[in-house]
Amino acid sequence: DAKTTQPNSMESNEEEPVHLPCNHSTISGTDYIHWYRQLPSQGPEYVIHGLTSNVNNRMASLAIAEDRKSSTLILHRATLRDAAVYYCILRDVKNFGNEKLTFGTGTRLTIIP
Amino acid sequence: GAGVSQSPSNKVTEKGKDVELRCDPISGHTALYWYRQSLGQGLEFLIYFQGNSAPDKSGLPSDRFSAERTGGSVSTLTIQRTQQEDSAVYLCASSLGFTSVGETQYFGPGTRLLVL
Numbered sequence: 145d146a147k148t149t150q151p152n153s154m155e156s157n158e159e160e161p162v163h164l165p166c167n168h169s170t171i172s173g174t175d176y177i178h179w180y181r182q183l184p185s186q187g188p189e190y191v192i193h194g195l196t197s198n199v200n201n202r203m204a205s206l207a208i209a210e211d212r213k214s215s216t217l218i219l220h221r222a223t224l225r226d227a228a229v230y231y232c233i234l235r236d237v238k239n240f241g242n243e244k245l246t247f248g249t250g251t252r253l254t255i256i257p
Numbered sequence: 258g259a260g261v262s263q264s265p266s267n268k269v270t271e272k273g274k275d276v277e278l279r280c281d282p283i284s285g286h287t288a289l290y291w292y293r294q295s296l297g298q299g300l301e302f303l304i305y306f307q308g309n310s311a312p313d314k315s316g317l318p319s320d321r322f323s324a325e326r327t328g329g330s331v332s333t334l335t336i337q338r339t340q341q342e343d344s345a346v347y348l349c350a351s352s353l354g355f356t357s358v359g360e361t362q363y364f365g366p367g368t369r370l371l372v373l
Contacts, residue, residue, distance in 0.1 A: 187261075187348050187364030188300065231300075243352065244290060244313070245362060247300040 148232045153252045156222050164217040164251055166232030171212050174237040179206065179217050180245070181228040188231065188247075191217065227255045259283070261365035263349050269371045270339055278334040278368045282351030289332050290352075290362065291324055295345040303347075306332065307354060339372045346370070 149167040156162040168177065178193040192199055192206045194215070199206040205218040219226055231250040235243065262281045270276050282289050291303040302316040306326045317323070321339075326332040336343055346369050350362040 182300075187350070187367055188362075189364065190361040243288065243360060243362070244302040244305050244316070245292075245300070245350075246302065247292075249299050 148234060148248050150230070150232055150248060150251045152249065153254065155254045155256055156219075157256050158224060159221055162219040162222045162226070162253065164219075164230050164232075164253065165214065166216070167214045168232070168234055169213045171234060172236065175212075175234040176237065177206065177208060177212075177215050178233045178235055178245075179204070180231045180233060180247075182231070182250070183225075183228045188245075191230070193235075222253075222255050224255050224257060227253055229253070261349055261351050261363050263347075263365040263368050265368060266366065267369045267371075269373065271373055272341060273338055275335065275337045276339055276370065278336075278347050278370070280332045280334070280349030280351075280365060282330065282332070282349070283363055284330075285353070286351035286363075287329065287354030288352045288360075288362075289326055290350045291332070291334050292348045292350065293345045294348060294367075295342075298345075300348065303334070336370075339370075341372050344370055344372045 176195050179191040180188040181191050182188040192201055192204050194206045194208055207216045229250040229252050231247050233245055264279045287308045289306045292300045294300045304324045305313040321337045324334045346367040348364055348367045350364045352360045352362045
């Protein structure tokens with residue numbers, strides 16, 4: 145599976161935007177980019193995913209570089225409840241039917257009140 | 258609606274004992290996954306069930322670990338002769354099944370296992 149690289153940790157002030165980067169230089173044309181996050185003492189939860197175009201949903205936005213070798217998860221206005229570990233995960237459409245998630249170390253986001 | 262539930266939420270056992278961990282997936286979800294997260298570590302895939310197909314056991318760390326899924330719904334993860342290195346949070350997830358690559362996995366709260 146193609147690998148992703150994320151910073152180990154980031155800090156952001158409350159109510160400010162947060163940009164969480166992810167590098168995936170070996171991404172293949174059939175890889176989707178998924179983001180999950182894990183709040184303290186909880187199981188992971190889905191955040192957003194995309195293939196080529198930028199995506200928006202109620203939780204966040206996903207900006208994908210034109211060459212797809214990197215992406216950025218954007219939290220438009222961070223709250224204390226957004227403090228979590230954020231995982232960037234590639235999922236290959238060729239593995240349709242074998243959909244296990246391969247988690248890296250993720251980025252631990254700390255929100256400063 | 259109800260999410261993925263797991264029981265027990267916490268389990269303390271002695272080294273060498275067997276333990277069973279239970280997962281109730283979201284109703285109608287045909288795919289079920291087990292992961293574990295050791296202290297300070299990332300999430301590690303263990304096993305995957307899809308409908309009536311043979312499970313993908315490629316992530317099970319040893320033959321002391323086994324899992325079954327009865328009636329396509331509830332799943333039990335069994336660890337025999339537990340070792341201290343088995344201490345971890347065991348997470349279960351479910352998803353709809355063969356629909357799309359973008360399919361979301363819904364995780365339960367996990368079972369925290371401590372082997373003394």
